[in-house]
Amino acid sequence: MTMNPVGRPTGIEAVEMEHPQTFSGDRGLDHEEPLLFELGREGMCGVDIPQAQISDKRLGGLQRKKPVGLPGLSEPEVVRHFVRLSRMNYAIDAGLYPLGSCTMKHNPRLNEKMARLPGFGDLHPLQPERTVQGALSLIAELMRWLTTLTGMPAVAMSPKAGAHGELCGLLAIRAAIKSRGEQRRRILVPSSAHGTNPATAALAGFTVDEVPALANGHVDADALERMLANDVAAIMLTNPNTCGLFERRIRELADAAHKVGAYFYCDGANFNAIAGRVRPGDLGVDAMHINLHKTFSTPHGGGGPGAGPVVLSAALAPFAPLPLLVHDKGGFRLIESPDDAPPSTKPFGRMCAFHGQMGMFVRALAYMLSHGADGIRQASEDAVLAANYILASLKDVLSAPFEGPCMHEALFDDHFLEGTGVTTLDFAKAMIDEGYHPMTMYFPLVVHGAMLVEPTESESKESLDRFIRVMAGLAQEAKSGRKERFAGAPYLAPRRRLDETRAARKPVLRWAPKDAAES
Amino acid sequence: MLRTIDVPNVDALFRDVPKEGVVGREVFDALPDHKGELEVERTLSRMGALNISAGSVPFFCGAGAYRHHIPASVDHLIQRSEFLTSYTPYQPEVAQGTLQYLFEFQTQVALLTGMEVANASLYDGSTATAEAVLMAQRLTRRPKAVLSGGLHPHYAATVETLASLSGKVVHADAEPGRAGDLAKLIDDETACVVVQSPDVFGLIHDLKPVADAAHAKGALLIAVVTEVVSLGLIEPPGAMGADIVAAEGQSIGNGLNFGGPYVGLFATREKFIRQMPGRLSGETVDAEGRRGYVLTLSTREQHIRREKATSNICTNSGLCCLAFTIHLALLGDKGFSRLARLNHGRASSLAEKLAAVKGVSLVTPQFFNEFTLKLPKPADEIVDALAARGILGGVPGSRLWPHQAKMRDFLIVAATETSPEEDCDAFAQALAEVVS
Numbered sequence: 020m021t022m023n024p025v026g027r028p029t030g031i032e033a034v035e036m037e038h039p040q041t042f043s044g045d046r047g048l049d050h051e052e053p054l055l056f057e058l059g060r061e062g063m064c065g066v067d068i069p070q071a072q073i074s075d076k077r078l079g080g081l082q083r084k085k086p087v088g089l090p091g092l093s094e095p096e097v098v099r100h101f102v103r104l105s106r107m108n109y110a111i112d113a114g115l116y117p118l119g120s121c122t123m124k125h126n127p128r129l130n131e132k133m134a135r136l137p138g139f140g141d142l143h144p145l146q147p148e149r150t151v152q153g154a155l156s157l158i159a160e161l162m163r164w165l166t167t168l169t170g171m172p173a174v175a176m177s178p179k180a181g182a183h184g185e186l187c188g189l190l191a192i193r194a195a196i197k198s199r200g201e202q203r204r205r206i207l208v209p210s211s212a213h214g215t216n217p218a219t220a221a222l223a224g225f226t227v228d229e230v231p232a233l234a235n236g237h238v239d240a241d242a243l244e245r246m247l248a249n250d251v252a253a254i255m256l257t258n259p260n261t262c263g264l265f266e267r268r269i270r271e272l273a274d275a276a277h278k279v280g281a282y283f284y285c286d287g288a289n290f291n292a293i294a295g296r297v298r299p300g301d302l303g304v305d306a307m308h309i310n311l312h313k314t315f316s317t318p319h320g321g322g323g324p325g326a327g328p329v330v331l332s333a334a335l336a337p338f339a340p341l342p343l344l345v346h347d348k349g350g351f352r353l354i355e356s357p358d359d360a361p362p363s364t365k366p367f368g369r370m371c372a373f374h375g376q377m378g379m380f381v382r383a384l385a386y387m388l389s390h391g392a393d394g395i396r397q398a399s400e401d402a403v404l405a406a407n408y409i410l411a412s413l414k415d416v417l418s419a420p421f422e423g424p425c426m427h428e429a430l431f432d433d434h435f436l437e438g439t440g441v442t443t444l445d446f447a448k449a450m451i452d453e454g455y456h457p458m459t460m461y462f463p464l465v466v467h468g469a470m471l472v473e474p475t476e477s478e479s480k481e482s483l484d485r486f487i488r489v490m491a492g493l494a495q496e497a498k499s500g501r502k503e504r505f506a507g508a509p510y511l512a513p514r515r516r517l518d519e520t521r522a523a524r525k526p527v528l529r530w531a532p533k534d535a536a537e538s
Numbered sequence: 539m540l541r542t543i544d545v546p547n548v549d550a551l552f553r554d555v556p557k558e559g560v561v562g563r564e565v566f567d568a569l570p571d572h573k574g575e576l577e578v579e580r581t582l583s584r585m586g587a588l589n590i591s592a593g594s595v596p597f598f599c600g601a602g603a604y605r606h607h608i609p610a611s612v613d614h615l616i617q618r619s620e621f622l623t624s625y626t627p628y629q630p631e632v633a634q635g636t637l638q639y640l641f642e643f644q645t646q647v648a649l650l651t652g653m654e655v656a657n658a659s660l661y662d663g664s665t666a667t668a669e670a671v672l673m674a675q676r677l678t679r680r681p682k683a684v685l686s687g688g689l690h691p692h693y694a695a696t697v698e699t700l701a702s703l704s705g706k707v708v709h710a711d712a713e714p715g716r717a718g719d720l721a722k723l724i725d726d727e728t729a730c731v732v733v734q735s736p737d738v739f740g741l742i743h744d745l746k747p748v749a750d751a752a753h754a755k756g757a758l759l760i761a762v763v764t765e766v767v768s769l770g771l772i773e774p775p776g777a778m779g780a781d782i783v784a785a786e787g788q789s790i791g792n793g794l795n796f797g798g799p800y801v802g803l804f805a806t807r808e809k810f811i812r813q814m815p816g817r818l819s820g821e822t823v824d825a826e827g828r829r830g831y832v833l834t835l836s837t838r839e840q841h842i843r844r845e846k847a848t849s850n851i852c853t854n855s856g857l858c859c860l861a862f863t864i865h866l867a868l869l870g871d872k873g874f875s876r877l878a879r880l881n882h883g884r885a886s887s888l889a890e891k892l893a894a895v896k897g898v899s900l901v902t903p904q905f906f907n908e909f910t911l912k913l914p915k916p917a918d919e920i921v922d923a924l925a926a927r928g929i930l931g932g933v934p935g936s937r938l939w940p941h942q943a944k945m946r947d948f949l950i951v952a953a954t955e956t957s958p959e960e961d962c963d964a965f966a967q968a969l970a971e972v973v974s
Binding site: 052054055056059061062063064065066068069070071072073074077078079080081082083084085086087088089090091092094097098100101102104105106107108109110111112113116118121123126129131132133134135136137138139140141142143144145146147149150151152153154156157160163164167168170179180181182183185186190193213214215217218219220221222223224227264265267269270293295296297298301302310312318319320321322323324325326340341355356358359367368369370371372373374375376377378379381384385387388389390391392393394396400403404405407408410411412423424426447448451456457462480507509512513514515516517518519521522523526527528529530 | 563656825
C-alpha cells in the first residue's frame with residue numbers, strides 16, 4: 020500500500036468499498052436537494068426590507084386575507100439550494116450538446132455583459148422615445164443585419180420565439196390573402212416538419228395537409244406541386260430540412276407556389292447551416308423566422324427566453340404587425356397605431372405587449388458584430404464541416420438513412436441496432452453515462468428511430484473525434500450483445516430513468532402541504 | 539476532416555444548394571468584418587449611453603412593466619452555466635436542476651394567484667392572456683371574449699389578433715378609475731370575461747361580482763395581473779372566483795429590459811389542465827424509486843400532437859422563471875408581504891403629493907403601486923417637459939391609446955420600493971412647475 024510521509028494511504032488500493040451507503044443521502048459532490056418548500060421556516064427572509072406603516076384606506080377592502088404560504092429562507096440557504104440544483108444539469112458550457120435542430124453553440128459571455136448595460140437592461144418600454152434613441156437604433160441595426168443576411172426587404176421584430184415567429188408569418192400571409200379579397204384555408208406542411216409548424220398553422224386558422232417525404236430524405240416536390248391549388252394559402256418548408264438536407268428544388272417549389280397565388284413560409288430553425296452563404300430571399304421565400312437563440316447564440320436558458328424575428332418579402336412586408344419602427348427627421352419613432360402607419364402598410368395586429376425581446380437583440384447584435392459577415396459565413400461552413408465529419412466517420416458504424424453530404428446536422432437511424440434489443444432511447448441514455456447529452460431522438464418522424472446530431476461550429480476536431488470514438492464504442496457494445504448496459508442506462512446520472520407514464524397518469528404538478536395533500 | 543469526408547473543399551459540401559442561391563462575401567458588403575471584444579464593447583456601450591436608464595433619474599413608469607430592486611444573488615445564480623446554457627429539459631436524468639426549479643416555480647405561481655395549478659411559463663403576460671382566451675374558447679366551445687376596458691391596450695390588441703381568428707372579441711370602454719359594467723356584455727355565446735386587476739390605470743377590482751355574472755351565464759373569468767407584487771397585499775384572483783389567471787411575472791426577478799424578455803404566468807383549476815397550454819414539470823420516481831421530475835402531459839403539446847396541440851408554444855421563458863423563483867425564494871412570505879406594503883406606501887404618499895398640485899386630480903380611488911392622474915393639459919406634453927427636467931414621470935394616455943382624445947389628459951404613474959422619498963418630492967415639485 021502506498022503511504023504518504025505521515026503514514027496515510029494514498030494509493031488507489033486504499034479504496035475498499037465501491038459504493039458506501041452515506042448517512043446524508045448525498046454522494047460526494049452529488050447532493051440530493053429537497054424542494055424549497057421543504058426547507059426554511061416561518062419568519063425567515065433573505066432580503067432586507069423595512070416594515071412600512073401603511074393605511075388601508077386605498078385598498079378598497081381587498082387586502083389579502085391569508086398569507087401566500089411561501090417558505091422563509093436566508094440568502095445563503097437560497098444560494099446553496101440553487102447551486103445544488105444547477106449541478107444536476109447538463110450544459111453546453113460543460114460539454115458537447117449535439118441536439119439536432121436546436122443549435123447548441125457556445126454562448127459568448129460578452130453578450131451577457133452587453134445585455135446588462137443599464138442603457139439597455141434598465142430601460143422601460145414606454146419611456147419617452149427621445150430617451151431611448153440608442154436602444155431604438157440598436158433594434159434598427161439588428162434589423163439591417165437580419166434583412167441583409169437573408170436578402171429580404173423587411174423584418175418584424177416582436178415575436179418572442181420561433182413558434183411565435185411562425186405565427187407572425189402565417190398571420191401576415193392570412194392578412195395578405197384577405198386583402199386580395201380571397202379566402203384560402205390550406206397550408207401544405209411536409210411530414211418531416213417540426214411539430215410547431217402544423218400547430219401554428221392550426222392556431223392561425225388554417226387546415227394542414229401533409230406532404231410526404233421521398234426515400235432520399237427530401238420533400239416529395241412532385242407531390243407538393245400536385246397538391247398546389249388556388250385554395251392553398253402557403254407552403255411551409257424547413258430548409259435545410261430536418262433530415263439535415265438542403266431542399267434542392269426549393270426555388271422551383273417557391274415559383275410553383277407563387278404561380279397559384281400561395282406564399283412560401285420557410286422555417287428558419289436551421290439557418291445556422293447557410294447564414295452568410297445563402298440568402299433565403301434569393302430562393303423565393305416570403306416569410307422566415309430566425310431563432311436568435313439558435314443561429315445568433317443567445318443562450319437557451321433551460322428552455323427560453325428566445326426571440327423569433329420574422330423576415331418578410333415585399334409582398335408580405337405591408338402586413339407586418341405593430342409596433343413599426345421608423346426613422347425620420349425627429350429620430351427613431353415607434354408606430355403603435357394603424358392610424359399612424361404609412362399609407363402603404365396594413366398591420367395585421369399585434370403579437371404581444373411592447374416591442375420584442377430587447378435583451379436577446381443586444382446579445383444577437385453583439386454576436387454579429389464580433390463575428391462580422393466573414394465570421395458568420397465561416398461559422399456556417401464550420402458547422403456544416405463538423406456535421407459531415409461526424410456523418411462520414413459514423414455512417415458505417417451506426418446507420419445513415421441518406422447519402423451525404425449533409426448540412427449542419429447528421430441524421431442516423433436505428434437500423435444498426437436491429438436484433439440487438441437496444442432502442443434509440445436506450446442508446447441515448449447510455450450516452451448520458453458517457454458524459455454526453457444525447458442527440459435529438461425520434462425526430463424527424465420520417466426516419467425509424469431517428470438520431471439527429473448537430474455538433475455546431477463550436478466543437479474542435481479533438482472534441483468531435485472523442486465524440487465519434489464514444490459513439491462507435493457504444494455501437495460496438497450494442498452489437499456485441501451488452502444489452503443491459505443500455506436497457507438500464509443511465510447508471511451514472513443524478514437520476515436513473517424516470518417514470519414518465521406515472522407522471523402523466525396521476526399528475527403531481529406542484530408541492531402541497533402534507534395535510535392538504537392527504538385531505 | 540475533408541479527407542475523411544472525401545471532398546476536396548468545404549464548397550463541395552454545399553453542392554445541393556442551387557447555384558443561384560450561393561452568394562459571396564461581396565453580397566454582404568454593407569456588413570462589416572469581425573471585431574475584437576474591446577471594439578464590440580465600445581460600439582454597444584456608446585449605443586447604450588444614448589439612453590436614459592431608469593435607475594439614473596427619478597423614475598415613475600409602469601403600465602405593464604415595473605422597476606424593482608433585484609437582489610444581487612438572483613442575477614449571479616441565473617448566470618451559472620448549468621442554468622444559462624442548458625436546453626429544454628427533454629432528457630430529465632441530466633436536467634433535474636431545471637425540472638425541479640420549474641416545479642417550484644409552478645408551485646409559487648399557484649400559491650401567489652390562489653389557483654390549483656400553474657404551467658412552466660409562457661412568453662409574457664400579454665401572450666398568456668391571449669392563450670387564456672383561446673383555452674376558454676376550447677373549454678366552453680363558445681366564440682365570444684369580453685375584455686374589460688381596464689385591460690392593458692397592448693394585451694387587448696394581442697388577444698384581438700389571436701382570438702378573433704376563430705371567435706369574436708368585444709372590448710368594453712376604457713373608463714379610468716371606474717369598474718364599468720361588464721355583466722351586460724355577457725351572454726350565452728360568451729366564453730370568457732377578461733378583467734385586469736390592478737387594471738392598467740392602477741385601480742384594484744373586486745372580481746367576485748364579475749365572476750358570479752360570468753359563471754351565471756356559463757362563462758369563465760380570466761383574471762389578468764400585470765404587477766404580481768400586488769399579490770403580496772391584495773386578495774388573489776383565485777380567492778375571488780377566477781377560472782384562469784394570466785399574469786406578467788417580470789416584476790419579480792426580472793429587469794425592465796425595454797420590454798422583454800419577460801415571463802408569462804399561467805394558472806388555472808386542476809380540472810382544466812388537459813386544455814392548458816405550455817410545458818408542465820411533474821413529479822415522478824426514477825428506476826431506483828428516488829423522487830424526480832419530468833416534463834409531463836406532453837400529449838397536449840405541439841411536438842407530440844402537432845396540429846391538434848393546445849398551443850404552438852415550444853421555447854418559453856425558462857431563465858426568467860428561474861430569476862422569478864430565486865427572487866421569490868429570497869423574499870419568502872415575510873419579504874414578499876413587506877415588499878408589497880412598501881410599494882403601496884410609496885405610491886399612496888406620492889399620489890397625495892401629486893394630487894395636491896393645482897389642477898391635478900387622482901382618478902383611481904383604490905390602487906396598489908400605480909394610479910392615474912387627470913392633468914389640466916395633455917399628458918404627453920407634461921411627460922416631455924418632465925423628461926427635459928430629468929424626470930421620467932409616468933406613461934401618458936396618448937402612448938397607450940393614440941388618437942383617443944378622451945385619454946389624452948390622463949397620466950399613469952407608478953411608484954415602487956425603488957422610488958425614494960426625495961425623488962417623489964422632486965417629481966411633485968416639477969409637476970407643479972410644468973402644469974402651471
